Amino acid sequence: MRAVTWQGRHKISVETVPDPEIVNPRDAIIRVTSTAICGSDLHLYDGYIPGMRAGDIVGHEFMGEVVETGASSTLQRGQRVVVPFTISCGQCFFCEKQQYSACDNSNPSETRDASELMMGHAMGGAFGYAHLTGGYAGGQAEYVRIPYSDVGPVVIPDDLPDDDVLFLSDILPTGWQAAVNADIEPGDTVAVWGCGPVGLFTIQSALLLGAGRVIAIDHFPTRLALARKYGAEILDYTQVDVREALDEMTGGVGPDACIDCVGMESHGFTADNILDQVKVKMLSSTERIHALRQAILACRKGGRLSIPGVYGGFADKFPLGQLMEKGLSVKSGQTHVQRYSGELLDMIRDGKFDTISLISHHAPLEDAADMYRHWHDDQDLYTKIVLKPGLKKGDISARQELQHA
Structure with missing residues (x-):
């Protein structure tokens, strides 16, 4: 064959x-x-x-x-x-x-x-x-x-x-489990990093589970257009500061739930992601976790973090203190x-x-x-x-x- x-x-x-x-x-x-x-x-x-x-x-x-x-x-x-x-x-x-x-x-x-x-x-x-x-x-x-x-x-x-x-x-059950793991309550604001296929199904799933707003973050125009078609508000991270935009859109509170649908290969030219890319090239790290860092910092205090994005090894500069001090709940895993x-x-x-x-x-x-x-x-x-x-x-x-x- x-x-x-x-x-x-x-x-x-x-x-x-x-x-x-x-x-x-x-x-x-x-x-x-x-x-x-x-x-x-x-x-x-x-x-x-x-x-x-x-x-x-x-x-x-x-x-x-x-x-x-x-x-x-x-x-x-x-x-x-x-x-x-x-x-x-x-x-x-x-x-x-x-x-x-x-x-x-x-x-x-x-x-x-x-x-x-x-x-x-x-x-x-x-x-x-x-x-x-x-x-x-x-x-x-x-x-x-x-x-x-x-x-x-x-x-x-x-x-x-x-x-x-x-x-x-x-990808459909993965997007569904991503939204289920976010413990969405009626009317919640949910932020989704990554509008690839899993992210697009996560958006649909979050709205079906009762989210009041879904904010989708990416930079590819076609993917952002699909996210909007499925009912999300969109942020192009090359045009805005994502954390500032999320803060403004939520009245300074932050999203109730943040979902990382990006995984180990975050795009972007932020300082932390450039450093991650250098370390990956030098084999001193295996992950580029800019999107995950951003999700942790953006999520409201006491909020929920869902991680369907694939990670394969060890990450550097993980914001563990921020996750703990904000009291975030985390769920992750293969579907x-x-x-x-x-x-x-x-x-x-x-x-x-x-x-x-x-x-x-x-x-x-x-x-x-x-x-x-x-x-x-x-x-x-x-x-x-x-x-x-x-x-x-x-x-x-x-x-x-x-x-x-």
Whole structure:
């Protein structure tokens, strides 16, 4: 089969690799019909996540048709399914608490030691995301093996197109959990750093959960226009001092909840971010946390901080004293996708989420290397890319529905 492989920093190639096989009775094999490039994939592309090996198959947002099942799978051939990026057994201490991304059985023994050494405890398994999370082959491929297929996949009715439901794999439940973790109360003011796909779903989720105002912070015009379309007030951080603007917009109090949807690769030319970039280049730090610092300093006293943005290691100049003295509550973590899948599928059917307008491009799987480069370099034009194994090379469709703000 053909699959998208990581070959090193800024090196992605589509290669012919062995087809996946059933290795456990709970496995299933799916033929991929849609798979997306996630912002987290850029951390792999930029070489910030340890534990990658040349030839690893990447991708963790995907869906497709079941073509083979193990004896203990609950799936049936021909079913359409969306697969959560988290691999979860459904039976361990953490899965029973619905903390599926912390599953204690899905990270194989040969990769647990490095994960435990770096994180303190072994991370849960995930598709296409380094050997720290199990070294599982990802979903940017023609076929994928699905471990624990009786736990994760969401069966999709035939009347719902792929584009409507694909993001149940990751970014929609991630945005939803980000808003849930912010403990939003009716009428709250919520500030969201980052208007990438997760941030855009966080905005929609916060408003659905009762926020009175959502203030979205970014600098890409198309992303800010989408944020406004979804109901947010917008701040372009290249045009305003974000902390001053938030202070003025909230009467000097600060947002009730701040949500960091940026993660380890903050943009910007502030002094702290420039210093972070230098330290990352010198390998003396692994994170650029300007957005997180800003969120902590901007949040009101006694407010809440939610961190869905991905961080992979150790950060410098973390404002721990400010967080403590302000009495902020913090929730973070990889998404417990399986906890929210059914609820969110119903909400999609009821038209409560716009899952389509953030997709800017459909492209063949074979064009993955070019699409990664565009996703990395042209983020204002490429807001979300969906790869389609069935398309012919070069057959790219782009949406032109959105006017810049």
